[in-house]
Amino acid sequence: MKHEERIADFKAASTLAKAIQVVKGFGAYHQTYCIYTTLDIVEKTLCAITPRLWLTRIDSGLFDDGIEAVKYGTKEERERTYIRSFMYGAQESAGMWGLYSPPTYKAVRIEISKAGIESLKAAKVFKAKGGKNLSAKCAVRSTTLSDLIYAAVEDEDSPKRRSQNLFWSGAFTGIIKNLSTSKDWKSATGFVKDVEWRFENEFRLVVKTKKKVGDHIAVELPQEFINSMRFTLSPWANADEKRFVRGLLSTWLRKSGRDVESDDKKVFKDSVLCKGLQQWANKRGL
Numbered sequence: 001m002k003h004e005e006r007i008a009d010f011k012a013a014s015t016l017a018k019a020i021q022v023v024k025g026f027g028a029y030h031q032t033y034c035i036y037t038t039l040d041i042v043e044k045t046l047c048a049i050t051p052r053l054w055l056t057r058i059d060s061g062l063f064d065d066g067i068e069a070v071k072y073g074t075k076e077e078r079e080r081t082y083i084r085s086f087m088y089g090a091q092e093s094a095g096m097w098g099l100y101s102p103p104t105y106k107a108v109r110i111e112i113s114k115a116g117i118e119s120l121k122a123a124k125v126f127k128a129k130g131g132k133n134l135s136a137k138c139a140v141r142s143t144t145l146s147d148l149i150y151a152a153v154e155d156e157d158s159p160k161r162r163s164q165n166l167f168w169s170g171a172f173t174g175i176i177k178n179l180s181t182s183k184d185w186k187s188a189t190g191f192v193k194d195v196e197w198r199f200e201n202e203f204r205l206v207v208k209t210k211k212k213v214g215d216h217i218a219v220e221l222p223q224e225f226i227n228s229m230r231f232t233l234s235p236w237a238n239a240d241e242k243r244f245v246r247g248l249l250s251t252w253l254r255k256s257g258r259d260v261e262s263d264d265k266k267v268f269k270d271s272v273l274c275k276g277l278q279q280w281a282n283k284r285g286l
Contacts (some may be wrong), residue, residue, distance in 0.1 A: 001026075001029075003169075006026055006029075006169070007169065007170075007171045009022050010022050010023060010166075010168050010169070010171060010173065011171055011172070011173055011174070013166070013173055013176075014173075014174070014176070015176060015178065015182060016149075016151070016166065016176055016178075016179055016182040016183065016185070016187075016188060016192070017182060017185065017187050019149055019166050019168070019173060019176075020149060020187055020188065020191050020192070023146060023147050023149055023168055023191075024144060024146045024191065026146070026147065027118075027145055027146065028114055028117045028118050028145045028203070029114070030088040030089065030114065030203070031090070031113070031114050032088065032089060032090040032111055032112075032113065032114070033086040033087065033088050033111070033112045033113075033114075033116075033117050033203055034086060034087050034088075034089075034109055034110060034111045034112065035085075035086055035087070035109070035110045035112075036087070036093075036096045036097060036099070036100040036101045036107070036108075036109050037100065037101065037107075037108060037109075037110065038101060038102060038106050038107065038108065039106045039108055039245065039248065039249075040106065042108060042110070042249065042252065043248075043252055045221070046221075046226070046252040046253065046255065046256045047252055047255055047256070048133050049133075050133070050220055051220070051221040051226060051256045052126065052128075052133050052218040052219060052220055052221055053084055053120070053205075053218065053219050053221055053225075054084070054128060054216050054217075054218050055082035055083055055084045055205065055207055055216065055217050055218065055219065056082060056083060056084075056215060056216055057078075057079070057081065057082050057212070057214070057215050057216070057217075058073075058078050058081045058082070058083055058189070058190055059075070059078040059079060059081075060215040060216075062215065064099070065193060065194070065197060067194055068192075068193050068194070071153075071183065071194070072151075072183050072184075072188045072189065072191075072192040072193070073183075073184070073185070073186060073187075073188045073189025073190065073192075074184065074185070074186045074189060076186075077186050077189040077190075077208070078189055078190075079212045080141070080208055080209045080210070080211060080212055081189050081190040081206065081207075081208050081209075082206070082207045082208075082209065082216070082217050083190055083204050083205065083206050083207075084204065084205040084219075085148075085200075085202050085203070085204055086112070086117070086202070086203045086204070086205075087200055087201050087202060087203065088147065088201050088202075088203045089201055090111070092109065092232065092271060092272055092273060093199075094273055094276070094277060095199060096109075096200065097109070097235060097271075097273065097277060098277070098280055101234070103236045103277065103280050103281035104234065104236055104237075104281075105234050105236060105237035105238070105241035105242075105244070105245060106234065107234035107235070107236060107237075108231055108232070108233065108234060108245070108249075109231065109232035109271070110229055110230070110231055110232075111229070111230040111231070111232070112225060112228050112229055113228035115224060115228060116222075116224055116225040116226075116227070116228030116229070117145060117203075117205075117225070118145065119222035119224040119225050120143075120145065120205050120219060120222070120225060121143055121145055122143075122222075123143075123219040123220050123221070123222055123225075124137065124219065124220040125137065125138040125140050125143075125207060125209075125217055125218070125219050125220075126138055126217065126218050126219075126220065127213050127214065127217060127218075128214070128216040128217055128218040129214055129216070133218050134218075138207075138209055138213055138217050139209060139210040139211070140207055140208070140209055140210070141208045141209060141210055142206075142207070142208045143205070143206070143207050143208075144190075144204075144205075144206045144207075144208075145203070145204070145205055145206075146191060146203070146204060146206065147168060147169065147201075147202070147203050147204075148168075148191060148192070148193055148202040148203065148204055149166055149167070149168050149191060149192050149193075150166065150167040150168065150192075150193055150194065150195040150197060150198040151165075151166050151167075151179065151183065151192050151193070151194060151195060152164065152165055152166075152167070152194075152195040153179045153180055153183050153194075154179075154180060163175070164176055164177075164179050164180070165179075166179075167195050167198050169201075190204065190206045190208070191204070191206070205219070207219070221256075223257055223258075226253070226256050226257065226258050227258055229253070229258075229267075230266070230267050230268075230269070231249055231267060231268050231269070232269055232270070232271050233245055233246070233268060233269070233270055233271060234271065235271035235273040235274050235275075235276065235277050236277065236278070236281050242270065243262075246262040246263070246268045247262045249262075249267075249268065250262040250264075250267075250268075253267075
């Protein structure tokens with residue numbers, strides 16, 4: 001299916017449930033996904049006895065957006081919904097560097113291929129607690145890979161009039177007449193967020209468990225995921241720091257079963273925003 005056809009199907013949706021069904025049906029169709037994070041998180045992910053990716057329960061209070069966890073879906077469903085967020089698209093985002101990474105050499109952007117992301121669908125799921133991976137498996141109802149839908153929904157708590165429509169991949173639907181009530185439906189849990197976050201182009205791994213199991217769960221990283229990982233180094237790092245970071249990352253990748261040298265330019269690259277974001281670091285006193 002062409003992108004224009006996907007857009008047309010989304011714009012034709014007259015209900016929130018239909019829009020969610022349409023977008024979930026596309027699955028992981030983008031060619032590139034990414035995470036803006038830190039070296040500490042990469043080490044924790046790759047250097048465990050079994051490399052694992054952590055997911056967070058949607059109502060745990062650990063997300064930047066504190067509204068989604070009370071606005072969309074049902075309380076019962078939120079207690080059993082765990083997510084890991086990615087951004088889709090190959091281009092770097094200055095905003096995402098600033099929002100999710102520190103303005104130091106420890107910032108890193110991870111790219112994952114479509115095949116790498118798709119490998120998560122069948123990954124084993126485990127419990128996690130106290131910053132540690134646990135060996136106990138987690139009983140799962142469903143695992144979904146999907147873009148996120150953004151909503152401009154008006155309700156009794158809205159500070160101003162909102163347009164009552166949905167946004168996805170650069171396109172808005174028409175007015176969704178029952179949006180204020182349908183946002184509370186079970187099917188919206190984990191797949192809808194306020195439209196002010198649309199710049200993130202968010203894609204999610206959504207795991208719904210049979211019962212609440214804590215703030216986090218973890219999925220075992222398939223080797224295909226690890227083998228697809230590429231790294232953009234911090235736009236704030238100097239030459240010596242980049243050399244140091246490449247050495248760390250290549251060591252961690254080898255520990256996780258991937259043979260990579262620190263000078264592999266297909267795996268490690270400089271940010272196109274080098275020297276372009278220095279004022280951000282200066283304003284933070286760094």
